[in-house]
Amino acid sequence: GVLFYGPPGCGKTLLAKAIANECGANFISIKGPELLTQWFGESEANVRELFDKARAASPCILMFDEIDSIAKARGGGGGGTGDRVINQILTEIDGVGARKNVFVIGATNRPDVLDPAVIRPGRLDQLIYIPLPDLKSRVSIFHAALRKAPVAPDVSIETLARSTNGFSGADITEICQSASKLAIR
Incomplete structure (x- = not known):
């Protein structure tokens, strides 16, 4: 095991x-x-x-x-x-x-x-x-979490990933879900 x-x-x-x-x-x-x-x-x-x-x-x-x-x-x-x-x-x-x-x-x-x-x-x-995600991994997580959401053209996934150093994949997913809910309101 x-x-x-x-x-x-x-x-x-x-x-x-x-x-x-x-x-x-x-x-x-x-x-x-x-x-x-x-x-x-x-x-x-x-x-x-x-x-x-x-x-x-x-x-x-x-x-x-x-x-x-x-x-x-x-x-x-x-x-x-x-x-x-x-x-x-x-x-x-x-x-x-x-x-x-x-x-x-x-x-x-x-x-x-x-x-x-x-x-x-x-x-x-x-x-x-299993460490916290690095920059490349955070970019991938943001892409996966936002794949079904419309994202404004001025939103930079790279910038989001750079500003979330120390965040877990679950944290990033929660950020994306919260942003989607706020956008719907």
């Missing part, structure tokens, strides 16, 4: 979807907190069901967004649901692989809080940093 990490809104989930599309694989994405419930044993059952669903849909890319919310370092003395859920995830990751045609991708903006067992060899052992 692979772990994508980087600032929020930089396209980690979008990249995972694109990989699935390019590989012709099914794509299942879940945000970590969606697996958690208050009932004893139910969170672990949710993890098992998710992996069963991925195996049934193989070839499949299984994406854990916000994996840091369910795979924090163990050993804090609290034990309980968090430790049981991470143990179940590790067991399931160990049970999938090339022969099962399920590829696991985790995404986080906090790799420092992950349990070391999650990123050991054979699990999510490829760590890939």
Whole structure:
């Protein structure tokens, strides 16, 4: 498996979807907190069901967004649901692989809080940093976000991209959507 990490809104989930599309694989994405419930044993059952669903849909890319919310370092003395859920995830990751045609991708903006067992060899052992977009990428994001919107001829996408240094792809998309809504008003 692979772990994508980087600032929020930089396209980690979008990249995972694109990989699935390019590989012709099914794509299942879940945000970590969606697996958690208050009932004893139910969170672990949710993890098992998710992996069963991925195996049934193989070839499949299984994406854990916000994996840091369910795979924090163990050993804090609290034990309980968090430790049981991470143990179940590790067991399931160990049970999938090339022969099962399920590829696991985790995404986080906090790799420092992950349990070391999650990123050991054979699990999510490829760590890939997804940075904030550079100028060329911001130009592409503006073009994609504005492709269906009429843009005045005096609007320079290059200027917009230069003035949004430090913005994520999600930030730029939101700017374009807000501008479109304001133009409609």
